Amino acid sequence: MELEFLSLAYPPLLVFAAALLVFVLPRIAGFTLGALSLAAVLAISLFVPEGHYLTGTFLGFEVVPFYVDEFSRMIGIGLGFLGICSVIYAYSSEASKALTALALVYVSSSIGAAFAGDWLVLLFMWELMAVTSTLVVWHYGGDAVRAGFRYALFHGTGGVLVMLAVAAHYIQVGTFVYSDGGIADGLPALLAVLGMGVNVAFIGLHTWLPDTYPRPHFAASVFLSVYTTKTSAFVLYRAFPEGEGTLFLAYMGGLMAVYGAAFALLQHDMRALLSYHIQAQLGYIIAGIGMTSGIAVAGAMTHLLNNILFKSLLFMAVGVVIYRTGEEDLYELGGLWREMPLTAIGYGLGAFSITAIPGFNGYVSKGMLFNAADPHYYGEPQYQALYWLLYLGAIGTLLSFIKLGYYVFFHGESDFEVADAKPGQTVAMLGLGGACLLLGVWWQGLADLAPTVHHLEFSYAGGAEHGHLHPYSLGHLQTSGILIAIAVVAFAVVRKPLSKLDLEDPVMVVYPATYYVSRWSMLAVTETYAAVDATVVGVVKRCYWVGNNPVLAVDAAARRLPLVDVDERRPTDGGRPSTIHLRAGIGTTVLVLTVVLTVVLWLLVV
Numbered sequence: 001m002e003l004e005f006l007s008l009a010y011p012p013l014l015v016f017a018a019a020l021l022v023f024v025l026p027r028i029a030g031f032t033l034g035a036l037s038l039a040a041v042l043a044i045s046l047f048v049p050e051g052h053y054l055t056g057t058f059l060g061f062e063v064v065p066f067y068v069d070e071f072s073r074m075i076g077i078g079l080g081f082l083g084i085c086s087v088i089y090a091y092s093s094e095a096s097k098a099l100t101a102l103a104l105v106y107v108s109s110s111i112g113a114a115f116a117g118d119w120l121v122l123l124f125m126w127e128l129m130a131v132t133s134t135l136v137v138w139h140y141g142g143d144a145v146r147a148g149f150r151y152a153l154f155h156g157t158g159g160v161l162v163m164l165a166v167a168a169h170y171i172q173v174g175t176f177v178y179s180d181g182g183i184a185d186g187l188p189a190l191l192a193v194l195g196m197g198v199n200v201a202f203i204g205l206h207t208w209l210p211d212t213y214p215r216p217h218f219a220a221s222v223f224l225s226v227y228t229t230k231t232s233a234f235v236l237y238r239a240f241p242e243g244e245g246t247l248f249l250a251y252m253g254g255l256m257a258v259y260g261a262a263f264a265l266l267q268h269d270m271r272a273l274l275s276y277h278i279q280a281q282l283g284y285i286i287a288g289i290g291m292t293s294g295i296a297v298a299g300a301m302t303h304l305l306n307n308i309l310f311k312s313l314l315f316m317a318v319g320v321v322i323y324r325t326g327e328e329d330l331y332e333l334g335g336l337w338r339e340m341p342l343t344a345i346g347y348g349l350g351a352f353s354i355t356a357i358p359g360f361n362g363y364v365s366k367g368m369l370f371n372a373a374d375p376h377y378y379g380e381p382q383y384q385a386l387y388w389l390l391y392l393g394a395i396g397t398l399l400s401f402i403k404l405g406y407y408v409f410f411h412g413e414s415d416f417e418v419a420d421a422k423p424g425q426t427v428a429m430l431g432l433g434g435a436c437l438l439l440g441v442w443w444q445g446l447a448d449l450a451p452t453v454h455h456l457e458f459s460y461a462g463g464a465e466h467g468h469l470h471p472y473s474l475g476h477l478q479t480s481g482i483l484i485a486i487a488v489v490a491f492a493v494v495r496k497p498l499s500k501l502d503l504e505d506p507v508m509v510v511y512p513a514t515y516y517v518s519r520w521s522m523l524a525v526t527e528t529y530a531a532v533d534a535t536v537v538g539v540v541k542r543c544y545w546v547g548n549n550p551v552l553a554v555d556a557a558a559r560r561l562p563l564v565d566v567d568e569r570r571p572t573d574g575g576r577p578s579t580i581h582l583r584a585g586i587g588t589t590v591l592v593l594t595v596v597l598t599v600v601l602w603l604l605v606v
Helices: 002-008 011-024 027-047 070-092 097-115 119-138 143-173 187-199 208-212 218-224 227-239 246-265 270-291 294-325 341-354 361-373 381-410 423-441 443-449 474-499 506-548 550-559 586-605
Strands: 051-053 056-058 061-063 066-068
Touching (some): 002 051, 011 097, 061 119, 070 097, 070 218, 070 227, 070 443, 097 119, 097 218, 097 227, 143 187, 143 208, 187 227, 218 227, 218 294, 227 270, 227 294, 294 361, 294 443, 341 423, 361 381, 361 443, 381 474, 423 443, 506 550
Antiparallel strands (some): 051 066, 056 061
């Protein structure tokens, strides 16, 4: 009976209702309701049986707003648990009621996209997620406003492509409901991979990520760091569970892992460094989706869950540093472990997890992805180069977080005398850090959550045989040790040269290029419109004058002829200038033209 009751509760609607109440209730009551709504999402994700719920029709189309399977269950658990911690963190970080309410609406749209069982509901949630995340960015004001416009441009474009993909899919298949084959092949697949590629930060479509996430309130960055990108990676799997084009996804993921880690190393801004690592870790997830094997998909989904935990934890730790010191540049800090030991512990838990140190959750999921790519384990021969890309990405990740931790917490003496994290911030960080540690030590629990993993053979005892999956086998521990040793030695070599570099992502040239192309295009359009407008108005005025003064018009034309002498005549309108007003704005003109064209088309059809 209880489970049936839970299945009637629509998770995004619970969070949306809490968001509205946050606006009007006293601060502590509103934030408490927000955290409780996300606790309800966590409970629903854990206990509701698999199946289609709240099904019906919308405008004649079959829709499945609430779909629970092993994939959406896992993502719902991660998003719900993170949401609780994020609301607690936001409350303790003095985030305003308005910001938190907007963030909760954003979270509700992300959860709605994760639980959607058809492309129509997914499209609605996808667009709502783009709009609300933009509002979360804009709320902070200042530089975040311009960054928010660029962010909106990217996600608006991506949303249009996804909408076209969904429409083309319906034309081919005849239904919006999810199928095992994902999005239809051909044009729908092409449009979907481009549109979703914006949200998951494909190389060349990623510049919104490091441009936007360092600019809003640091508590807003915690929400932003997870909900758009991780939900979109999950939806990418829904679209491409198998079939043609997945090799492209696998290698795009491998390149993202290297590209993101490389540019993270060059950053001075702490949140920019973390933003590039969102791209890098998404690379591992997308590589797993692209490889399509059971272990690859299991690794991708477990790494997605792990990313939800450790990426938000890292943004929280860095946010506390910014909150207490007011400094964003990691090279202006140092020695903070003495001043902020709890924050340093929170950072360490997140850093050990993202860098795949044994004992932490990232070690388990990255190990699965390495196994899926390595031809000596489960990988196909065409994934040999992908394996080395993921390997390079792992070294870059280790280097980045050694650098960030060293310069923020351990290098030199601190110039700041500051307090440590507030109690709510500490609870949120240690809650996420404890989950990262738990899922690394109790890896069987993480494996039980992983979709497709029940099709694989596991060895739960030490000394796993070749062909069995065991994260703490001697071979896996040796690989991890080699990666750590390479990274430590490399950091000692490149530490000083890195401190002198602050290179901008070369793809960032897209912003000035887009600005000037847009400006020139706008000028071309407006000047052309002005010229056409002046010409049309001039012709109409002349015709009006000719209609009022036909004799004078003939005289004027005759004067232009040679050997013709014309007497002066008085104009019939008394010489007054025309008072006709025909000028109109672009909007009015478009409206008039639309009405005219509509009438013409209607007459043609009838």
